[in-house]
Amino acid sequence: MSSTTPDWTPLVDQNIGIVGRFFRGRIWYGAEWYITVFGASILVAVLLITLLAPIIAPHDPNAFVGAPFTAPGDGLQALLVRKGESPIQPGDDLAGDHLADRAIGAQRNKNGDAWTKEMGISRRRYNKQEEMIVALERGEVDIIFIAEELVDDALAANPWLEMVQQGIGRRYLLGTNNLGQDSTSRLIWGARTILLVAVMSAVFSSFVGIPLGLTSAFVGGKLDKVLSLVLDSIYSFPGLLLAVALAAMLGPSLINVTIAISVVYVPTFFRVVRGQVLSIKENTYIEAAHSLGARPHTILFRYVFPNVIPSVVVLFSLNIADAILTSAGLTFIGLGLPPDIPDWGCDLTKGHQYVVAGHWWMITFPGIMITLVAAGFSLLGEGLSEILNPRLVKS
Amino acid sequence: MSPGLRRYIVVRILSTIPMLLILVTLVFFILRVIPGDPALAVLREGASEEQLQSFRVATGLDQPLHIQYLKFISGVIRLDFGESMTRNVPVIDEIKTFFPATVELALAAMSVTATVGIFFGVYAAHHRKKFSDYSIRVSSIILYSVPIFWLGIMLQMVFGAQLGWLPVAGRLDAGNTPEATITGLYTIDAILTLDKDLFVDAVRHLVLPATTLGLVLAGIFIRLTRANMLDVLQQDFIVAGRARGLKERVLVYQHGLRNAFIPIVTLLGLQVALLLAGAILTETTFSWPGLGRLVVDRIYDRDFTTLQGTILFFALIVASVSLIVDVLYGFLDPRIRY
Numbered sequence: 001m002s003s004t005t006p007d008w009t010p011l012v013d014q015n016i017g018i019v020g021r022f023f024r025g026r027i028w029y030g031a032e033w034y035i036t037v038f039g040a041s042i043l044v045a046v047l048l049i050t051l052l053a054p055i056i057a058p059h060d061p062n063a064f065v066g067a068p069f070t071a072p073g074d075g076l077q078a079l080l081v082r083k084g085e086s087p088i089q090p091g092d093d094l095a096g097d098h099l100a101d102r103a104i105g106a107q108r109n110k111n112g113d114a115w116t117k118e119m120g121i122s123r124r125r126y127n128k129q130e131e132m133i134v135a136l137e138r139g140e141v142d143i144i145f146i147a148e149e150l151v152d153d154a155l156a157a158n159p160w161l162e163m164v165q166q167g168i169g170r171r172y173l174l175g176t177n178n179l180g181q182d183s184t185s186r187l188i189w190g191a192r193t194i195l196l197v198a199v200m201s202a203v204f205s206s207f208v209g210i211p212l213g214l215t216s217a218f219v220g221g222k223l224d225k226v227l228s229l230v231l232d233s234i235y236s237f238p239g240l241l242l243a244v245a246l247a248a249m250l251g252p253s254l255i256n257v258t259i260a261i262s263v264v265y266v267p268t269f270f271r272v273v274r275g276q277v278l279s280i281k282e283n284t285y286i287e288a289a290h291s292l293g294a295r296p297h298t299i300l301f302r303y304v305f306p307n308v309i310p311s312v313v314v315l316f317s318l319n320i321a322d323a324i325l326t327s328a329g330l331t332f333i334g335l336g337l338p339p340d341i342p343d344w345g346c347d348l349t350k351g352h353q354y355v356v357a358g359h360w361w362m363i364t365f366p367g368i369m370i371t372l373v374a375a376g377f378s379l380l381g382e383g384l385s386e387i388l389n390p391r392l393v394k395s
Numbered sequence: 396m397s398p399g400l401r402r403y404i405v406v407r408i409l410s411t412i413p414m415l416l417i418l419v420t421l422v423f424f425i426l427r428v429i430p431g432d433p434a435l436a437v438l439r440e441g442a443s444e445e446q447l448q449s450f451r452v453a454t455g456l457d458q459p460l461h462i463q464y465l466k467f468i469s470g471v472i473r474l475d476f477g478e479s480m481t482r483n484v485p486v487i488d489e490i491k492t493f494f495p496a497t498v499e500l501a502l503a504a505m506s507v508t509a510t511v512g513i514f515f516g517v518y519a520a521h522h523r524k525k526f527s528d529y530s531i532r533v534s535s536i537i538l539y540s541v542p543i544f545w546l547g548i549m550l551q552m553v554f555g556a557q558l559g560w561l562p563v564a565g566r567l568d569a570g571n572t573p574e575a576t577i578t579g580l581y582t583i584d585a586i587l588t589l590d591k592d593l594f595v596d597a598v599r600h601l602v603l604p605a606t607t608l609g610l611v612l613a614g615i616f617i618r619l620t621r622a623n624m625l626d627v628l629q630q631d632f633i634v635a636g637r638a639r640g641l642k643e644r645v646l647v648y649q650h651g652l653r654n655a656f657i658p659i660v661t662l663l664g665l666q667v668a669l670l671l672a673g674a675i676l677t678e679t680t681f682s683w684p685g686l687g688r689l690v691v692d693r694i695y696d697r698d699f700t701t702l703q704g705t706i707l708f709f710a711l712i713v714a715s716v717s718l719i720v721d722v723l724y725g726f727l728d729p730r731i732r733y
Contacts, residue, residue, distance in 0.1 A: 031524070031529050034529075035529075035532075035533065038533075229413060229414065229417065230417055232414065233413075233414040233415075233417040233418050234417075234418070234421070236414065236668060236710075236713055236714065236717070237418055237668065237709070237710055237713065238668045238669070238671045238672035238675070238709060238713070239668075239672055240672040240675055240676070241671075241672065241675065241690065241706060241709060244675075244690070244691070244694065245422060245425045245426065245429075245694075245702075245706070246425060248429050248694050249425050249426070249428050249429045249430075251430060321540060325540070325542055325543075328542045328544075328545075329542065329543070329544065329675075329676050332542075332544045332676060332679065332680075333675070333676070333679060333691050334691075334695075335694070345542075348542070348544070348545055348548070351548070352544075352548055352680075355548055355551055355552045355556055356555075356556050358556065360552060363545065363548050363549070363552070364549070366545075367541075367542060367545035367546075367548070367549065370540075370542050370545065371537065371540050371541045371542065371545070372540075374540035374542075375536055375537045375540035378536045378539065378540050379533070379536055382536060
């Protein structure tokens with residue numbers, strides 16, 4: 001028996017490299033691994049978007065690039081002429097001279113108008129599509145710009161029209177908002193803002209909350225009582241209300257919103273760290289360190305603090321998720337970021353006014369993104385909590 | 396009431412006082428530092444310096460900060476929240492006007508939360524480590540990550556604007572005012588006065604806000620229910636019941652749930668701070684005239700007295716609900732003795 005090689009291969013001894021070990025995790029941790037990886041992949045994707053924003057965003061998020069309220073996927077223009085009288089041919093390059101000295105009509109505040117302006121082509125502007133078509137019929141203009149999706153209706157209503165070219169200008173993947181800004185670009189740049197605010201506020205609150213929790217629990221006595229009382233009072237209070245008051249006090253700016261949110265979450269870090277330290281303090285190895293004459297701060301930083309880290313990591317992730325929602329909520333109430341910073345919460349708030357008018361895209365996409373990122377952090381924290389603290393898992 | 400319980404209640408109430416005092420102090424000073432002058436906000440641009448000054452004298456804003464603070468605190472001790480700076484009514488009357496709407500919304504949302512949360516939480520616990528358990532857990536995390544006002548707007552868009560089934564704003568249709576307000580909760584008033592039209596109208600307006608708030612909170616509640624059910628389902632009496640051949644359904648939903656119910660109700664009570672925070676956003680989304688709307692509106696007016704009164708009132712609610720829940724817990728579970 002002893003001479004036969006085992007028919008199983010030991011998991012740990014295998015030389016499978018870091019990537020291999022990472023994927024092995026799914027065997028050890030089961031569903032928790034999938035939850036963690038699912039959350040982490042969302043975050044990696046968003047992080048990539050954030051870093052690559054200047055490259056992948058098609059437009060400046062604050063620039064007027066097209067007609068307001070262009071629906072997702074729309075924006076391309078077609079050229080209509082009187083049947084048989086076309087001054088240009090279907091294959092002509094419009095960027096060249098073909099449009100230069102023609103009589104062109106475009107509708108105000110529509111994408112054709114924006115495009116001709118951008119290309120430096122002179123045109124007559126009309127307020128309504130019908131006026132423009134009448135002008136074409138009368139011969140005031142020879143060519144008119146019309147949105148591609150409206151062409152069929154226009155041709156059906158006016159059989160004397162003919163379409164010579166289509167697919168002119170650009171398409172807006174997720175549409176444009178009420179100010180004619182490109183929703184896609186705002187979504188991409190908004191990722192930066194929300195990550196910055198949420199991560200920074202979590203960093204601030206942990207920088208204040210963790211040391212407070214450590215000292216409070218470690219020193220004990222009156223200090224602990226007072227700190228616990230103050231921070232528990234803040235903790236028991238609806239966080240958003242406190243953030244609202246703070247944000248109103250500090251005024252709208254990126255750093256102020258971050259500070260307002262971070263104050264709300266200091267007690268969370270404090271409570272978790274304090275609770276952990278109180279239970280760690282009871283361990284015999286702490287007693288041993290004391291009896292060996294270790295100095296208090298050595299015990300605190302070498303023996304206590306490392307044991308707090310796993311819970312802090314989990315809390316940090318869950319905290320960012322919460323901070324994202326609070327920041328969006330603040331903006332919704334009107335106390336968030338200044339309007340020139342592209343922000344999902346701000347876009348949502350703007351979209352709210354236009355829901356009844358049917359401009360669904362203005363709120364749908366930012367909302368999905370907020371949910372996705374917040375869920376990413378929550379899933380990551382949730383999965384990590386069970387992987388890092390397996391003893392805490394009751395089930 | 397046992398002497399132990401009585402002492403516990405007294406100690407709890409006494410320990411709430413410093414908590415409230417800290418909060419009130421914090422809020423008072425935060426509000427005073429807010430940029431913007433309430434005198435200007437009320438009298439608008441163009442008011443003369445004398446007008447502004449007389450407003451400040453009338454509202455006590457001309458006095459030094461510590462005098463204002465002491466006046467406020469001494470008022471609060473006598474349960475006198477002062478008078479609104481921008482409307483000439485006592486703050487307590489404003490709270491009385493707006494509070495019923497928040498209570499109605501909160502109760503309706505709570506019932507949505509409890510129904511959805513308990514059903515899915517118990518189901519997930521029952522099917523532990525199965526696919527349905529994991530999908531319920533992941534969905535509850537995602538549900539909790541939805542911005543509450545976004546869910547509200549989406550529901551407004553689908554059921555209000557597109558389908559036209561439900562109203563998207565307010566508590567009642569325009570022009571429909573209840574003849575008598577007994578409780579201020581229109582649904583309950585309608586039942587008490589047997590007014591069928593009012594009831595239908597009030598419920599129709601309540602559906603979307605309550606669903607919005609209730610669903611988001613259900614995300615947390617599913618997880619809490621699941622964890623508690625798991626504890627109960629691992630206990631000996633469940634094994635014993637199974638050994639006696641009880642049906643699994645009876646075992647889980649009757650014996651199990653009944654025993655998990657006390658901690659679940661406790662947890663529901665402790666969500667009240669979250670519920671109120673959510674109510675602020677829900678009320679803003681649905682133009683629901685509740686306390687949350689009151690706070691948001693008055694922030695713009697710089698109406699300090701109303702703000703600090705309302706915020707203190709919020710804190711009082713949170714503190715008293717958690718006190719009541721703790722005491723009830725002792726009554727309901729005979730194993731707990733104070």
